[in-house]
Amino acid sequence: DDSAAATHILRRISGLEAPVLDGAELTHLVLTRPYRTPFTLLLTFIGHSPIVSLGTVPFRAFRKKFKHANDIPTIGYLQQLHVGILADAMERATVIASGGERRALVFMAPFSASKPVATNVDAIRELEALAGVSNADRRAGWSIAIVAQVGQAVPKERIDIPNSTCRILGANLMAFRSERIQPGVNQEPKAPAPYQVRQDMDVPDELTVMAGRAAYNAFTHWTGCDRDRSKELFLLERVDVLSPHGKRRLREIRSHLGEVTDQVVQRLPKWIDWPTGRFLSKSAEKGRKAFALAGQRIYIVGLSKREIAQDDMDWDLAVRATGAACSRGALVAEIMGATDIPEGCDLLAGICLMAGPVNQNDIGKSFYGAKDLLAGAFPDRDPTSLLVWTLKAKTVADPIGNEEQLMNPKRKGALVDLRLGPHEAVFIRKQGVITPFRKRDDQVSEARAFAEIGNFVVDSHGKGVPGNEGTDWPFANESVW
Numbered sequence: 001d002d003s004a005a006a007t008h009i010l011r012r013i014s015g016l017e018a019p020v021l022d023g024a025e026l027t028h029l030v031l032t033r034p035y036r037t038p039f040t041l042l043l044t045f046i047g048h049s050p051i052v053s054l055g056t057v058p059f060r061a062f063r064k065k066f067k068h069a070n071d072i073p074t075i076g077y078l079q080q081l082h083v084g085i086l087a088d089a090m091e092r093a094t095v096i097a098s099g100g101e102r103r104a105l106v107f108m109a110p111f112s113a114s115k116p117v118a119t120n121v122d123a124i125r126e127l128e129a130l131a132g133v134s135n136a137d138r139r140a141g142w143s144i145a146i147v148a149q150v151g152q153a154v155p156k157e158r159i160d161i162p163n164s165t166c167r168i169l170g171a172n173l174m175a176f177r178s179e180r181i182q183p184g185v186n187q188e189p190k191a192p193a194p195y196q197v198r199q200d201m202d203v204p205d206e207l208t209v210m211a212g213r214a215a216y217n218a219f220t221h222w223t224g225c226d227r228d229r230s231k232e233l234f235l236l237e238r239v240d241v242l243s244p245h246g247k248r249r250l251r252e253i254r255s256h257l258g259e260v261t262d263q264v265v266q267r268l269p270k271w272i273d274w275p276t277g278r279f280l281s282k283s284a285e286k287g288r289k290a291f292a293l294a295g296q297r298i299y300i301v302g303l304s305k306r307e308i309a310q311d312d313m314d315w316d317l318a319v320r321a322t323g324a325a326c327s328r329g330a331l332v333a334e335i336m337g338a339t340d341i342p343e344g345c346d347l348l349a350g351i352c353l354m355a356g357p358v359n360q361n362d363i364g365k366s367f368y369g370a371k372d373l374l375a376g377a378f379p380d381r382d383p384t385s386l387l388v389w390t391l392k393a394k395t396v397a398d399p400i401g402n403e404e405q406l407m408n409p410k411r412k413g414a415l416v417d418l419r420l421g422p423h424e425a426v427f428i429r430k431q432g433v434i435t436p437f438r439k440r441d442d443q444v445s446e447a448r449a450f451a452e453i454g455n456f457v458v459d460s461h462g463k464g465v466p467g468n469e470g471t472d473w474p475f476a477n478e479s480v481w
Contacts, residue, residue, distance in 0.1 A: 047367035084323030100159025171450035179350030215329035295390030
């Protein structure tokens with residue numbers, strides 16, 4: 001009944017990417033809010049002049065809390081990039097989770113506009129009411145980002161694939177994680193022996209072509225622009241560190257980001273940094289590692305605001321499409337990176353999507369007169385860099401190290417822990433009541449996705465990470481609707 005109500009509301013919304021699906025079996029309403037982390041808290045104190053910072057810091061903090069203003073533009077872009085990545089993944093996840101039986105029709109464009117079409121406002125408010133969004137939630141910045149209808153695939157598009165294969169495929173897709181380590185460059189002392197020396201690189205040109213094709217297809221899919229035009233709008237600067245020019249360019253980028261960090265540390269308001277034991281400046285220094293670039297091929301990805309406006313395309317939608325494009329290109333590289341693996345390797349290719357270098361550059365642009373990272377490669381196109389896409393080819397993985405960083409409380413912060421529980425992300429509306437998924441009173445699920453596949457790492461002695469395999473959810477067999 002709720003899906004039927006959502007379908008009725010969707011029919012009143014203009015600008016949808018496709019006709020509304022009749023008879024959708026279920027509907028996902030995805031909410032988003034401004035991106036806020038300890039890093040964005042640090043940004044509150046950056047870019048102020050001495051003395052007057054006593055007034056400008058509280059003023060900016062007020063605007064962030066109540067107006068959802070961002071200290072630098074790229075923090076706002078992060079929210080949109082993540083939405084685009086999720087939208088692209090939802091289409092894929094529906095096919096895998098249903099064993100090829102279902103498809104998701106994902107609507108994003110009408111919910112991307114910074115200023116929604118006036119006729120859509122009331123309908124969007126009704127969808128938010130279905131999702132249980134209160135006035136307090138709106139004041140906190142929550143809004144609808146995606147509406148996805150899920151229904152049965154038409155017979156000719158159903159995929160005859162065993163459920164066991166889908167489970168294995170899903171487990172492997174969830175196992176892909178940004179590969180931040182490059183052997184012989186930024187490895188940890190306790191990493192396996194093969195990690196302690198640099199490795200040669202062998203990237204078939206076909207892999208680069210496939211990843212690029214996937215990215216352009218995704219950008220076209222989510223913006224509706226012509227595919228050839230997507231190649232023009234999508235700005236890419238490739239830094240190949242195996243070439244002399246690439247090494248020189250990489251040193252330039254690292255030097256620039258280091259100089260921005262120096263400026264940040266030097267200009268932090270002393271009236272807050274000193275009484276806190278230099279907590280802010282120490283935090284800024286720790287960020288240097290997050291802004292470091294390691295990889296054999298590095299792509300700086302961006303768009304031109306001017307060109308996006310000329311094509312009458314919404315900027316936020318274009319940023320979301322960029323996230324989807326980078327994610328889909330990365331997925332192709334990772335899937336192919338797990339096939340035809342050379343002797344002595346765990347992976348043919350690992351990737352890392354990074355926003356840190358772009359954010360740091362944006363601090364320099366916003367406060368210290370720096371130029372955009374893409375300004376040199378595209379001097380006449382007024383570029384805005386959005387992401388850094390790095391390829392680490394012919395690598396070995398350190399799965400125990402990666403898992404430990406996620407599971408061991410003492411290692412938190414070494415990697416961002418994105419393994420949230422289903423009760424934190426998913427809520428079910430049943431008979432008008434909205435409740436967290438897989439939560440009963442104070443009991444929450446500690447089951448791991450695809451646990452029956454046994455997709456858990458062990459060391460050379462067969463020992464895994466304590467607690468990594470989780471425990472079964474006793475109510476798993478209860479139907480949702």
